[in-house]
Amino acid sequence: MSSSTVKEIDYFHADPETVRKACRAGHIVNHTAGMATGYIQANLVMLPASLAADFHEFCQKNPRPCPLVGMSAPGQYTVPELGQDLDLRTDVPRYHVWKDGKMVDEVTDIRHYWQDDLVTFALGCSFSFENVMTACKVPLRHIQTGRTVPVYRTNIECTPVGPFAGPVVVSMRPFTSANIIRSVQISNEIPLAHGAPIHVGFPHEIGIADVMKPDYGEATDIMANELPVFWACGVTPQAVLAASKAEFAITHAPGAMLVTDTNHCLA
Amino acid sequence: MSSSTVKEIDYFHADPETVRKACRAGHIVNHTAGMATGYIQANLVMLPASLAADFHEFCQKNPRPCPLVGMSAPGQYTVPELGQDLDLRTDVPRYHVWKDGKMVDEVTDIRHYWQDDLVTFALGCSFSFENVMTACKVPLRHIQTGRTVPVYRTNIECTPVGPFAGPVVVSMRPFTSANIIRSVQISNEIPLAHGAPIHVGFPHEIGIADVMKPDYGEATDIMANELPVFWACGVTPQAVLAASKAEFAITHAPGAMLVTDTNHCLA
Known part of the structure; x- marks a missing residue:
């Protein structure tokens, strides 16, 4: 599909699955602002299972900055309640990879960074x-x-x-x-x-x-x-990951969110 | 009942009927701030039936200043949904009587001002x-x-x-x-x-x-x-009654409200 063809797709009124598939196929590689309007877009934080219990509690104790809308099982790159077809390794346009609290890579696909102990936290967003x-x-x-x-x-x-x-x-x-x-x-x-x-x-x-x-x-x-x-x-x-020098983490890139199937007016 | 005895009654935690009965008996003649906490206190506007339809529509079109919580039938001095025992002629501590848009009297009982065509509007209050x-x-x-x-x-x-x-x-x-x-x-x-x-x-x-x-x-x-x-x-x-020069009206005196049986957290 050529770039000029892609631009004609109305992602504003598209359903969330259409947006996720376009991310997966590499047709959307920047921000998701305004896409699939009416559905929750999520900030992502992926951490090794050894850090997950503490981060889960951190979200629960800080619900204003970190409103938890979904969470994966360890090593699972799906969160069915946020989208049946969802693949957390490919469905976000752009990811940041963190080591020891520093951002070390920016990629559009994290399959080669995937670890079998990663737990994903999806957090609501101002969109x-x-x-x-x-x-x-x-x-x-x-x-x-x-x-x-x-x-x-x-x-x-x-x-x-x-x-x-x-x-x-x-x-x-x-x-x-x-x-x-x-x-x-x-x-x-x-x-x-x-x-x-x-x-x-x-x-x-x-x-x-x-x-x-x-x-x-x-x-x-x-x-x-x-x-x-x-x-x-x-x-x-992300400020907290930097301050806490987490050994390994993957997040979305700012503005390049996970588009979920959850309607924010019904959540 | 002596004045010193009256002061010992805890009207803050009293039920609305107790407050209304104390108004009726002349034991409360000033403001009702803080009394029967948790229940709606109401601003009152009483008008001849000939003006009632327009004022009703006025409340509906101006719900922020005039939130209608109850309304009597013409000539009725009861509003059962606001209190079974309610007598609108006696149960407010202090009333203002208006003629041609001017306040002409202040009384604690309006039985001698009552007219058989009066319609009463009860409007919610910031208390x-x-x-x-x-x-x-x-x-x-x-x-x-x-x-x-x-x-x-x-x-x-x-x-x-x-x-x-x-x-x-x-x-x-x-x-x-x-x-x-x-x-x-x-x-x-x-x-x-x-x-x-x-x-x-x-x-x-x-x-x-x-x-x-x-x-x-x-x-x-x-x-x-x-x-x-x-x-x-x-x-x-009251500013509207003055501006509109309504031929006759009775209102509560500012701060001397009708205490209703309606719990404002359930309304």
């Missing part, structure tokens, strides 16, 4: 609430301006478990007064996509010295009639 | 969400400082119906970032108590020139790490 906000006409500036959402490390510490500890990482969206309220109402209804915001209005209180200088992503203007609103972010586990 | 906030340890400064909540006319117009038109009136509570979010989460769950706030952060946008000079109630300090949050308020119908 879910962004989809609902867009449907409710709550404008998202980073999307309107074609940028990546700005993301920051904060001075809020995750509840540590075993080797896993580190800062809560947050994403920021600026909103007018009416949309601050709507954004809380909408995101509060979707706990599997980080739930309600964790801060509004005073970035320095959570350790952000300059809101125009994000640690990840791109800066977004905040207008005079707007306030910045901050949500716990799925980048948190 | 409901304040009770839940207090239970959730979200501090309310006006309560902590023993003041009346500050209330303002805004530049937001109610949706007019027949003779009924006027500004949305709002109450203000200052909150820190975390409590702004909690206050939206809590109040959003109680639509019969005005629901989610209608504004946060920029008072001038809704026509409030000086937030320290409320139109009703008392000013409340806003700390440097706080923002003002505004809810539609049950004073709105």
Whole structure:
């Protein structure tokens, strides 16, 4: 299939299996933003079984940054409740491979990195609430301006478990007064996509010295009639992997998510 | 019963019928804040039947300031779903009597003002969400400082119906970032108590020139790490009665509410 043909496929309205198959076939190799709208997209963390119990407890104790939507058995690259056909080794567009807390490779397929003791954690993502906000006409500036959402490390510490500890990482969206309220109402209804915001209005209180200088992503203007609103972010586990120097891990690449069969309005 | 004996009764934990009977007997003649916690307290508007259809539609079209929790048949001073024993002529501590849009009398009993064509509207009140906030340890400064909540006319117009038109009136509570979010989460769950706030952060946008000079109630300090949050308020119908110059009406006196049998967490 030629690249020009691929671009004509409407992945926004596609079902999740179609998107996963396109990832598996190498037709989607970058981000999945906006694809299969209405379905949960997931952050992935794959760890050796020896670390899995601690990371599972870490997710349970830190549900805002790490809302667990699915988990594999050790060595299994399927999670049937997230998609019958799912192959965790190929169905994400792009993966990061980590050793001793450092990212050492970026690949589109992890079959040659697979280990028989890997346990996969699938964690909900902000695309879910962004989809609902867009449907409710709550404008998202980073999307309107074609940028990546700005993301920051904060001075809020995750509840540590075993080797896993580190800062809560947050994403920021600026909103007018009416949309601050709507954004809380909408995101509060979707706990599997980080739930309600964790801060509004005073970035320095959570350790952000300059809101125009994000640690990840791109800066977004905040207008005079707007306030910045901050949500716990799925980048948190990657900051935690780095801080905890986990011996081995595989994650998705930021923005290149696992598209699941779970409808986020029904989850 | 002497006044000193009356003060020993714990109206906070009393059931609604006990509070209503104390109003009826003249033992409670001022506000009902905090009494029969967990039950809806209602703003009252009584109008001649000739105005009732328009006011009913006005409430339906303005549910944030006028959340209708009950309505009587014409000439009936009972609303059984709000309390089997209820007598609307005596069970509110203090009433205001209105003629041609002006308040002309304040009384503790309206039996001599009763008309056989009066229809009573009972509208939810912010005491409901304040009770839940207090239970959730979200501090309310006006309560902590023993003041009346500050209330303002805004530049937001109610949706007019027949003779009924006027500004949305709002109450203000200052909150820190975390409590702004909690206050939206809590109040959003109680639509019969005005629901989610209608504004946060920029008072001038809704026509409030000086937030320290409320139109009703008392000013409340806003700390440097706080923002003002505004809810539609049950004073709105009284501003509307004045603006519409209704020929005759009876309302409760501000803060002296009808205590109902409806549990606001189950409504």
